[in-house]
Amino acid sequence: MSTPGFIRELRASIGHRLLFLPGVSAVVFDEADRVLLGRRADDGGWSIIGGIPEPGEQPADAAVREVFEETAVRCVPERVVLVQTLEPTQYPNGDNCQYVDICLRCRAVGGEARVNDDESLEVGWFSLDALPPLREFALTRIKLATAEGQTWFEPAREAPTGQ
Template sequence: MAAPDFILKLREKIGHDPLWIPAVRGVVVNDAGHILLGQRSDNGRWALISGLLEPGEHPGPGLVREIFEETAVVAETERMVSVGVSGPVTFPNGDVCDFLDIVFRCRHVSGEPRVNDDESLAVGWFPPDGLPDIRPKDREASTRRSSPEDQCITSPDRWPTGQGRRNPQDCGVPASCACPAGHGLRRPAGSVSGRVKPARRRRP
C-alpha cells in the first residue's frame, strides 16, 4: 500500500533524515477478558492492533479508528497503559524513523472481529493465558492491562545511538508502517477527524 501523503510530502523536504512519528497500540479486552489480536500480513505474526496517527489526530480516537478499520470491532479507550519510544528504525530505502508508542487499554463495545482491510490475515480473541507467539512488547502491554488505574508506565526503551538499521517488523513498528515511511492510512467513510461512525459501515 502507498505511504500516507503527509509523510511523502515531508520526505520530499527532509529526504532520509530522522522523522518522528506518533503511533498507537490497543489492548482491547472483551467481557470474557479475552484480548483482540491481528495476524499481520507483512510478517505473519500475531500482534496487538496498532497504527499511525494522522496529523492533528488525538491518540484515543486515532486508536479507535485503527481498531475499527482493521477488525470491524467498535471499542473505546479506558486508560493509557504505557508510553515509550521505538527507534531509530532504518528502512531498506534509507528512511529513518523514531516512533512514539502510546498504548491504551480498550473496552470492546460491539462488533465481531473479522479481517477488515489488507493489513491482517486473520483477527480474533485470545485468553490472556493462551496468547500466540507475539512480540515481547505486545506481551508486556497485555500484562500491563491490569495494572493499577493510576499507573502509566513511561519506558526509556530507545535503542542506543549508533546501532543503525533495525528490522521494522521486529521493533514495534505498526503494521500500517511496515513499508518505508508507512503504508495505507485511510480515513474510513463516515469518519470525522478520526472519530469513526461504524453505523454507516456496510458489512458483506
C-alpha cells in the same frame, strides 16, 4: 502497514532521514477478557493493533479508528497504559522512523472481529493463557493493561542542574 499521505509528502522532501512520529497501540479486551490480536501482513507476526495518528487527531481517537479499520471492532479507551519512545526502525525501502508509542487499554463495544483492511492476514480474540507467539512489544503492553496501576513510562535519567 500503509503509509499515511502526510508522511509520503514529508518523505518527498526529507528522503530516508530519521522521522520522529507519534504512534498509538491498543490492547482491546472483550466481555470475556480476551485480547484482540491481528496477524500482520508485513511480517506475518501476531500483535496488538496500532498505527499512526493523523495530524491533529487525538491519540484515543486514533486508537479507536485503527482498531476499527483493521479489525471492524468498535471500542472505547479506558486508560493510558504506557508512553514509550521506541528504538529507531529502518524499513526495507530505506526510510528511518522513531515512534513515541501511546498505548491505551480499550474495551470492545461492538462489531465482529474480522480482517477489515490489507494490513492484517488474520484477526482474533485470544484468552490470556492461550496467546500466540508475540514479540516483547505486545507482551509488555498486554501485561501492563491487565495490571492495575499508573501509566508506565521510562523514568527521567537525571534532573537538570541549576546554573
